Amino acid sequence: MSEIKRVGVAHRWCAAASFGRIAFIGGHTARETRGLTVTEQTAEVLRLLDQTLAEIGCTKADILGAQIILSNMSMAAEMNEVWDAWVAPGHPPARACVGAELGKGLAVEITATAAVRNQEASLDGLV
Template sequence: MPIERVGLTQRWCDAAIFNGIVFLAGHVAEKTAGDTLARQTEEVLALLEETLESAGCTKEGILSVQIFVTDIAKIGEMNAVWDRWVAPGHAPARATVEAKLASPGYAIEITAVAAKKGL
């Protein structure tokens, strides 16, 4: 079975698909870097949703997410945005940890695993 890649660059792809399972790269704020955690979370979730759509998925198909934040004390700010975004009745398995990210302007990075529509 071939591996399909979405948004392929020399260094990474936005998503890799194998056997109907979609593995998403870490998504970070592109336009709101340096802004509040809430604003960055909104942007990252929108980017994540775009990548899911490009890979033939919806947020209802997300199986698990890993969320990395630079300040775990602000998790409530992130959760408020997350709770409005996540599909009711389809909350994925989730881990949230504090981490130092690749750029000092990033407050959050999210990666996910999802199932393609129809599986």
């Protein structure tokens, strides 16, 4: 029977949780670029997403779906430029992009669902 595994556990959330061969990646937001442009924030968020994916043995090519939240939909074109340069060629995930109020200084938040290809190797280090 599969266990629920988590990485980056905090009081209220975790960076990722997996069950069987599916991993749910929590919402990633800017840390160092908070308050800067959506271009800078998106680049940082995607780097953080890459790090979380690596922790669970996945890559951006394993992302099945992504949800992008922008604090203002007028920034979609800028965000898309960074996203398009980042997404794995030939492996674009199903994606939604919506506008919603985010925390102060935040322009973008991204969450995702990924396929765990090698369950044994990818779950090392998860609690």
